[in-house]
Amino acid sequence: MNHNRIIELYARKLSAEATDAELAEFAELLKSEDEQFFHELITSWWQTQNNTDTSPKKERDDHFNKILGVANSTNLIDNAMIVDDKTKFAKKIKPFLKWSMATAAVVIGLVVCISYFNNNKNNFLDKGDHYNEIVAKRGTKTKIILPDGSQVWLNSDSKLSYGARFNDTIREVLLEGEAYFDVIKDKNRPFVVMTNALNIRVLGTTFNIKSYAQDATIETTLIRGMIEVRKNNEPATKKIVLTPNEKLIYNKSEALLVRPNNEQNTIAKKLEALSITTLSKNIPDSSRVETAWIYGRLVFDGDSFVTLAEKMERWYNIKITIQNQSISNNRFSGVFEKENVEEAFKALQLITMFKYDIHDNEILIK
Amino acid sequence: MGLGLSILQSQVAVGDTHAFRQIFDALFSNLTKFSFSFVHSKEAATEIVDELFVQLWVKRADIMKINDLRVYLYTATKNASLNYITKKAKQIELEPYENLQVQMTDVVSPEQIMITKEILQKIKETIDSLPPRCKLIFKFVREDGLSYSEAAEILGLSIKTIDSQMVIAVARIRAKLMNVIETSPNKIYFKK
Numbered sequence: 227m228n229h230n231r232i233i234e235l236y237a238r239k240l241s242a243e244a245t246d247a248e249l250a251e252f253a254e255l256l257k258s259e260d261e262q263f264f265h266e267l268i269t270s271w272w273q274t275q276n277n278t279d280t281s282p283k284k285e286r287d288d289h290f291n292k293i294l295g296v297a298n299s300t301n302l303i304d305n306a307m308i309v310d311d312k313t314k315f316a317k318k319i320k321p322f323l324k325w326s327m328a329t330a331a332v333v334i335g336l337v338v339c340i341s342y343f344n345n346n347k348n349n350f351l352d353k354g355d356h357y358n359e360i361v362a363k364r365g366t367k368t369k370i371i372l373p374d375g376s377q378v379w380l381n382s383d384s385k386l387s388y389g390a391r392f393n394d395t396i397r398e399v400l401l402e403g404e405a406y407f408d409v410i411k412d413k414n415r416p417f418v419v420m421t422n423a424l425n426i427r428v429l430g431t432t433f434n435i436k437s438y439a440q441d442a443t444i445e446t447t448l449i450r451g452m453i454e455v456r457k458n459n460e461p462a463t464k465k466i467v468l469t470p471n472e473k474l475i476y477n478k479s480e481a482l483l484v485r486p487n488n489e490q491n492t493i494a495k496k497l498e499a500l501s502i503t504t505l506s507k508n509i510p511d512s513s514r515v516e517t518a519w520i521y522g523r524l525v526f527d528g529d530s531f532v533t534l535a536e537k538m539e540r541w542y543n544i545k546i547t548i549q550n551q552s553i554s555n556n557r558f559s560g561v562f563e564k565e566n567v568e569e570a571f572k573a574l575q576l577i578t579m580f581k582y583d584i585h586d587n588e589i590l591i592k
Numbered sequence: 593m594g595l596g597l598s599i600l601q602s603q604v605a606v607g608d609t610h611a612f613r614q615i616f617d618a619l620f621s622n623l624t625k626f627s628f629s630f631v632h633s634k635e636a637a638t639e640i641v642d643e644l645f646v647q648l649w650v651k652r653a654d655i656m657k658i659n660d661l662r663v664y665l666y667t668a669t670k671n672a673s674l675n676y677i678t679k680k681a682k683q684i685e686l687e688p689y690e691n692l693q694v695q696m697t698d699v700v701s702p703e704q705i706m707i708t709k710e711i712l713q714k715i716k717e718t719i720d721s722l723p724p725r726c727k728l729i730f731k732f733v734r735e736d737g738l739s740y741s742e743a744a745e746i747l748g749l750s751i752k753t754i755d756s757q758m759v760i761a762v763a764r765i766r767a768k769l770m771n772v773i774e775t776s777p778n779k780i781y782f783k784k
Contacts, residue, residue, distance in 0.1 A: 238755070240762070271712075297646045411639055
């Protein structure tokens, strides 16, 4: 029957598979008005398509560079090893190559790089002679591309260090403060983030770690992929595996009667040393407390004034002294994006009653 | 596209990152969607295709040995994706095209005003209701711009199967739209 034949021809014409004879046959069959209309409709629909990647150019650039970074570092290491077998001279070349890569990475990050010699501060640093230290001071944030192409966003008042042999067999970094990691996958060289109590082992994934020395807790939030968390000094302890959108909170002081950030909770909550919460999937990364900072947004969600003040101290590089104890228990939710310090405090004044004085970078809450 | 790709291929062979970037832009998104139809996870699909591009660049010296780069990349994506899932569940290996979750690209604001939202919705519904294998083939031909023979080679099916699956897809869309055309009260206006 005609109908079946015409459909067959539609399919071939649209797919550009029809022969000239078929095209002629098709034109013959296209007689009824409705058929012609359908033909116009499907042809224009067929051509309307969004074939290209719609992700922002920046994102695609980063993604592409990441791939190139991994591919190129794979190359370098393979070459270096081949040379290594042949001559001892290569042993000097190899560290030089790595060293220059590491240096390049730090220059890209436009951050402070200090290299220490024979500094045995931490066991992972023993393996190499140098290590690199990247610091984001209070009131600043920075982004680093590591020698393997992994990207790290470093929040205010944070420090990331890695040894000269970062890329060899295991990719180890030491974190003090808060950082968001987008780690390039390399199953042969696991990526390990060490904090002062936990180490977090990953293969290739995206996650945030908050581990400020003065905080009572270490928080790890997994965005994509999978990570394993272990306690530093007890390799025998069971690892904890996080899946996406899970947040692990670890209490450093195992006294268990923890009042996070010295908040004056009316009920002193007895917290577990470890707890895992699942975050809502429906919130974009740019609005989540855990990740908004990399988008330049200071998000607070039900924070007490004390906690908020700590966050603002780091964010704006200011010192806040709270004299007015009556507001320290008030809880605040909101976002600061472009606001400067004064605008931020004016906004807070709309919510709650307090007065403040600013002298240089010191703010007194009255 | 086919010719352009083989030029880019020869540029990549001599280490041209811009050419590599063009290949990446042209194919990454579609390959990831293809991988997704097997692995059902955006992260896994991205990782699989990432790895593929890493290997492509690492072994760029050998890239000219590849006859049809596009078919090669799709086939490699299929194999890597099947490897990934067979590690998880053996039985999928037997019926590789029956558990697909094909992601179609959303058409963004059609320039041709002829196609109303209503029509778009009907087409989308129809395509979404196609059997997985049929949907994948349809997507290959329309969105990825693959020929019948290329699609057949990638999927390990005959050209005849591709042809007949395309006919099924078009027949369903036609039936649905003819219905709309015939029942539309403002048919004349609608046709402009």
